[in-house]
Amino acid sequence: MSTALASSRLLPGDVLRVGASGLRARRLRAVLSALGVAIGIASMVAVLGVSESSKADLLAALDRLGTNLLTVAPGQTFGGEDAVLPESAPAMVRRMASVEDASAVEVLDATVRRTDYIDEIETGGISVMAADVDLAQTLGVEVRKGTFLTAASGRYPTVVLGQVAARRLGIDRPGVNVWLGDRWFTVVGILAPVTLAEGLDSGAFVGFDVAERLLDADRSPSTIYVRAGEDEVERTSDVLGATANPEHPEEVQVSRPSDALAARAAAKSAFTALFLGLGAVALLVGGVGIANVMVISVLERRSEIGLRRALGATRRHIAAQFLTESLLLATLGGVAGAALGAGATGLYAFSRGWPAVVPPLALGGALAAALAIGAVAGLYPALRAARLPPTEALRSV
Numbered sequence: 001m002s003t004a005l006a007s008s009r010l011l012p013g014d015v016l017r018v019g020a021s022g023l024r025a026r027r028l029r030a031v032l033s034a035l036g037v038a039i040g041i042a043s044m045v046a047v048l049g050v051s052e053s054s055k056a057d058l059l060a061a062l063d064r065l066g067t068n069l070l071t072v073a074p075g076q077t078f079g080g081e082d083a084v085l086p087e088s089a090p091a092m093v094r095r096m097a098s099v100e101d102a103s104a105v106e107v108l109d110a111t112v113r114r115t116d117y118i119d120e121i122e123t124g125g126i127s128v129m130a131a132d133v134d135l136a137q138t139l140g141v142e143v144r145k146g147t148f149l150t151a152a153s154g155r156y157p158t159v160v161l162g163q164v165a166a167r168r169l170g171i172d173r174p175g176v177n178v179w180l181g182d183r184w185f186t187v188v189g190i191l192a193p194v195t196l197a198e199g200l201d202s203g204a205f206v207g208f209d210v211a212e213r214l215l216d217a218d219r220s221p222s223t224i225y226v227r228a229g230e231d232e233v234e235r236t237s238d239v240l241g242a243t244a245n246p247e248h249p250e251e252v253q254v255s256r257p258s259d260a261l262a263a264r265a266a267a268k269s270a271f272t273a274l275f276l277g278l279g280a281v282a283l284l285v286g287g288v289g290i291a292n293v294m295v296i297s298v299l300e301r302r303s304e305i306g307l308r309r310a311l312g313a314t315r316r317h318i319a320a321q322f323l324t325e326s327l328l329l330a331t332l333g334g335v336a337g338a339a340l341g342a343g344a345t346g347l348y349a350f351s352r353g354w355p356a357v358v359p360p361l362a363l364g365g366a367l368a369a370a371l372a373i374g375a376v377a378g379l380y381p382a383l384r385a386a387r388l389p390p391t392e393a394l395r396s397v
Contacts, residue, residue: 016324023328026297030329033286033293037333037373038340040283041366045341048362050348057354067256068100068233069139069196072224072244075253083251087219089244090132096243098232103132103139104221105200108211112159112204114169116179124168128180129203129222130211131160138225139194146174146189153188154207157214160189164201180204181215196257197225287373290329294322294381298388305388319386326378327371334370338363 023030072093074083090104110128111120132138136148147153148160159180161171166187169178177184185206194200211217224244228236233256241252298305305318342358349356 016328020325020328023325029293030332033290033329034333034336036286036289037283037330037370038286038337040280040286041334041337041370042340042344043282043337044280044369045338045358045362045366046344046348049341049345049356049358052357052359052362053345053349053354054352056357057352060355068228068230069257070226070228070233070237070240071197071255071257072226072240073222073253073255075251077248077251083245083248085221085224085252086245086247087221090221090224092243092246093224093226093240096236096239098229098236099226100229101134101138101227102224103135103137104224105132105135105203105205106130106208106211106217106220107222108206108215108217110181110215112165112169112178112180112185114171114178118179124165125202126165126168127199127203128215129200129205130208130215130217130219131205133207135205135225136191138227139197139200141194141200142192143189144192145172146187148189148191149205149207155209156207157183157185157210158188158206159185160191160205161187162191162201162203162205163193165204166190168202178204180206183214283369283373286333287330287377290326290374291377291381293329294326294378295384297325298322298381298385301385302388305385309388315386318388319382322382322385323375323378326381327374330370330374330377331367334367337370338366341366 072085072089074085077083090102093099094102106129108128108130111123112126112128113120113122113124131149133149133151133154136143143160144163146160149158157180159178161169166172171178171187171190174187174189176187178187179185191201206215208217208219212219226236226240237254237256240254241249245252308318342363345358346356
C-alpha cells in the first residue's frame with residue numbers, strides 16, 4: 001500500500017529566516033542597496049516635515065498675534081498721484097466703537113547713522129519713523145531689550161530700533177547714541193521681530209512730539225495699525241476708509257496683514273509637491289538598485305536554488321524567498337530613511353526656532369512606499385529564480 005508524500009510547506013517564520021540569511025551573507029551589498037531607498041524616503045519625510053513645521057510656525061504666529069489687525073494707508077488719487085491721509089485720521093479711527101487699539105506711524109525724510117562721520121546717503125535701508133507710543137502694544141510685538149517710547153521719552157531725542165535696524169547699525173543694547181537727522185538720539189529699546197509688519201523691522205522709531213519739533217514731521221500718518229474686535233473685523237474693514245478720510249475714502253487702502261501669513265502657509269503646499277516629486281525619483285532609483293542587486297543575486301545563487309529545489313522546495317518557496325529578501329531590503333531602507341528624515345526635520349526646525357512637526361501620515365506613507373518599491377523591485381527576480389529548472393541550476397555547482 002503506497003503512502004502519498006506530504007506536500008512541502010514553508011511557514012512564514014521560515015520564509016523570514018531564509019530571506020534574512022541571504023542578506024546576512026552579503027551584508028555590504030545589502031546595506032548599499034537599502035541606502036538608496038533610505039535616501040529617497042528620508043528626502044520625502046524631511047520635505048513633508050519641514051513644510052509642516054514651517055506651516056505650524058506661521059499658524060502659531062497667527063494664533064499668537066491674532067487675525068484682527070488691519071492697516072490703513074494712503075492710496076492714489078484719480079490723477080495717479082500719491083494720496084495723503086489727514087492728520088485727524090488716527091483720532092477718528094480710534095473713536096470707532098469696534099476699534100480696540102489704533103497707532104500711527106509717519107515715515108520721515110531723515111536718516112539714522114552710527115556716527116555723524118558717515119555720509120548721509122549711506123542709509124543702510126533704515127527708515128526713520130515717527131510713531132505713537134502704543135505702537136508696540138497695538139502690533140503685539142515684544143521689546144527685546146530696553147523699553148518702547150513713552151509719553152515722556154517720546155518728547156525727547158530718544159529712538160527705538162527694529163531688529164534689522166539694530167543689526168545694521170551694530171547696536172545690541174540700549175543706551176547707545178546714534179546720529180539721527182542732524183543730532184544725537186539715544187537708543188532706549190530694541191524690538192523683537194515684527195511678524196505682522198515686517199517693514200517695521202528696519203525702522204528707527206521716534207516720538208511724534210520730538211519728530212514734529214526737530215525733524216519737520218507734519219503728523220500726516222503713512223500707516224495706521226488698527227486692532228478691531230475679533231467678531232467685527234470685516235465690518236470695521238468696510239468702513240475704515242470712509243472713517244480715516246471722509247472726503248476721499250477711495251484714496252484709502254485697507255488691508256489685513258494676517259491674510260499674507262495665511263497665504264504663505266498655503267503656498268508651502270505648492271513647493272512641497274515639487275520636492276516630494278524629487279524624493280519619489282530618488283526612491284525610484286533606490287528601487288532600481290534593489291532590482292539590480294536581486295537579479296545579480298539570482299545569477300550568483302543558481303547552485304543554491306538548484307539544491308533547494310532538489311531537496312523539495314517548490315517554485316513558490318523559491319519565489320517567496322527572493323521576494324522576502326527584496327522586501328526586507330526595502331523595509332530596512334524605509335525605516336532608516338524615516339528616522340533620518342524625522343531627525344533632519346527636528347534639527348532644521350530647531351535651528352529656525354520652529355515647532356518640529358513630522359506628520360504620522362508621512363512616516364506611515366514612507367514605509368508603505370518602501371514596501372511597494374521592494375515588492376515591485378523583487379517581483380521579476382523572484383519569478384526568474386522560481387522558473388529556474390533544478391537540473392540546469394545544479395550544473396553550475
